[in-house]
Ligand code: HEM
């Protein structure tokens with residue numbers, strides 16, 4: 303596959319430096335984010351409150367922004383850069399350009415971080431306690447919005463970098479199929495640009511000018527809807543690189559091959575098409591959006607079950623293939639033949655298991671009526687600590703034990719400690735997330751510094767509130783310890799000496815290769831077009847209704863049942879169209 | 886890695902029965918939880934939303 307074998311560092315030293323730097327940035331964010339995480343746990347449960355409860359929301363904002371934007375996204379641009387470079391077997395087109403997008407992302411993180419931390423500097427009139435969703439009328443310092451915008455533009459330029467590599471490669475290899483890892487990076491880039499354009503408009507056209515004082519007010523529902531236009535797709539932006547690792551690394555580490563390259567392509571195409579027109583499922587409880595639009599979002603969401611189940615099947619089948627090649631047998635006996643002592647394998651497998659559990663809470667969230675039961679409770683926080691907080695985060699940590707030697711030429715300092723680390727994360731998250739789900743069911747709210755109310759007790763059906771809180775404390779502490787273990791292994795590895803005899807760079811072969819995949823799957827223009835069309839179908843009417851009713855800069859709104867407005871609006875559009883056609 | 890392999894299994898000899906078993910179990914768990922949800926949400930007393938609003 304490669305002109306020159308060896309580690310990624312041997313093959314592409316300059317690109318390895320980029321990926322390494324992206325990873326280190328991601329780990330710094332992980333450390334600060336996890337520190338905020340444990341502080342939140344202790345604050346909410348009233349074990350230790352080192353900040354004023356009013357400042358809790360600054361910690362929470364920092365936690366979320368650093369973990370879901372900086373930690374996840376810095377890591378994933380590293381993975382995609384590795385994936386494209388390795389699978390096309392060619393360096394990036396222009397490294398100055400590459401460093402430029404990295405620089406934008408770093409600057410963006412710094413600005414947003416400063417805006418949040420400014421709240422703790424006495425005398426400085428700066429804060430951004432707007433939480434990760436930054437709903438108006440909560441307002442942040444302009445640095446926060448500017449930072450987010452720069453960060454996102456940085457990721458777009460990164461996506462373009464991967465496209466440039468592919469375009470150049472295609473010139474030299476006109477008749478070849480897009481290698482699978484590159485295909486995954488490109489399809490992800492496409493829906494990421496399509497979806498994050500929404501949040502970019504929200505920030506640049508409304509929130510930033512508003513926080514600079516150029517405009518007086520914004521239409522809160524409009525900015526919120528634009529946020530969620532990106533807010534569901536972004537979860538797939540985090541998840542697709544984890545999928546990439548599950549599809550292209552996990553089979554190899556299990557000792558086998560990827561079950562099916564065509565299925566993998568189908569899955570990524572489905573995510574490209576479906577990830578954006580679903581965002582309204584986060585707004586089931588928002589007044590001002592008609593039920594019908596929410597229903598459409600729900601149906602689109604249910605379609606997403608398809609690629610998720612396809613993934614479960616393909617990934618597990620690939621592991622089974624590996625286990626049987628290693629001598630495993632029996633209906634389930636092969637599970638024992640898997641390399642459970644390898645932290646890379648075990649971390650990713652446990653991450654996948656947690657993701658399966660999250661599938662259930664996700665189904666509850668996705669149902670329009672059942673969602674009312676859990677909306678804005680701690681259930682939701684329990685859910686996404688299983689998805690982004692474990693399926694993605696633990697996969698990334700586990701993958702680090704494979705990538706770090708590839709990027710530094712050094713051996714992992716202690717693989718056994720790595721194994722302990724991934725296990726501790728799994729156990730910690732089991733406690734924390736389980737309790738968060740259960741607390742949510744009895745109505746404990748999320749985003750609350752002091753969820754204790756005088757004259758009111760939660761009705762806990764099984765167990766007690768003290769027991770539930772104890773689980774969160776134990777879980778949160780284990781998670782924090784696991785993070786420290788992870789960073790210890792990383793630092794000790796990086797300061798170690800270079801060694802020889804590291805495994806070669808590469809990824810899994812396939813049982814059924816691209817030659818079995820219909821050519822149309824590689825037609826990225828077609829899929830991007832369909833994705834855009836679905837977005838227009840799902841969003842043009844809701845957005846038009848929100849703007850006509852509330853004004854582009856709001857505020858406004860009518861107390862009438864919203865579906866009446868929408869019916870009238872749809873009627874008017876239909877009448878105009880018919881009129882236009884006749885005239 | 887490849888040194889640990891005991892045998893090579895090609896596309897046609899590989900029949901992922903274990904995977905089918907695992908996925909079936911997962912599916913059954915989902916169904917059972919789904920039914921359980923009915924009791925948590927509805928049978929436990931008032932309808933959460935309707936009860937509050939009306
Ligand atoms: C050390 C491990 C972690 C601990 C102890 C922890 C703890 C917490 C707690 C207690 C909350 C809820 C606060 C509240 O509702 O009042 C929270 C929120 C959150 N966490 Fe974590 N977490 C950890 C890791 C992660 C990871 C790895 C991610 C993602 C990659 C993540 C993403 C989030 C997000 C997005 C929120 C919601 C913020 C908001 O409501 O705006 N956390 N975390």
Ligand SMILES: [Cu+2]
Nearest residue numbers: 533534583584
């Ligand atoms: Cu969503």
